[in-house]
Amino acid sequence: MSLAAAALLARGRRAAEALMVDACTIRRRTGETTDPDTGVITPTYQQLYAGRCRVQQPTAQATAQDPGQAHVLMLRLEVQLPMSVTGLAVDDEVLITASAHDPDLPGRVFLVRDLAHKTHATARRVQVQERTS
Template sequence: MSVEALLARGRAASERLMVDACVIRRKTGETTDEQTGVITPVYATLYTGKCRVQQAGGATPAEAGEAYRLMLRLEVQVPMSIVGLEVGDEVELTSSPLDPDLVGRTFFVRDLAHKTHATARRVGVEEATS
């Protein structure tokens, strides 16, 4: 069996484990309501589809002003066909049949991993808790 065929089988197996769904977006600007002064971010959607969330490491304490926060490190896996992601992109979980507590959580891309024989695009993300 060729390396390409073996890798295709590995990618198909990896995608079968992607039972969650997410949307990945990038902030492209913002608009201001002239009546209220409310600033609303504007996003470009980069990907909508299946994914898998894995715990990558422990929580790191951080302080923002007087607020104590924990920065949770996770890994979001998406199909290898997803390209062009950048640090700072947002990942929002829209469905998670096996862990409903993930739905609605938003993570920020912090690490990008690249390798020749990857079976999934593994993206290091962070979630700030309060």
């Protein structure tokens, strides 16, 4: 890559990160533990990332699914992360921990569904899904 292209890409990444005014934690389920007294099973996780992010919703349309007798709506969103975030996988969990402009975002948990890769990306764009009902 030429120096001019590298400088332009670095400038684009700085601009993309400037828009990442929310914060999230990304974790991967590693197993579970069982409380010997109560028998309660608790998942265990490995933290992959904690830091800035940006949540975008390309469309406001949820997908209806009917597992068993439950009616579940699945909402698709995009979480944008710095390019330095690597090693993500499908089914990793994204927990929104803070939001500068949307008080409904903190506490929401999304599951990674699609990963995107490209040569001149200014942000890591991860397609996620939220269970809404």
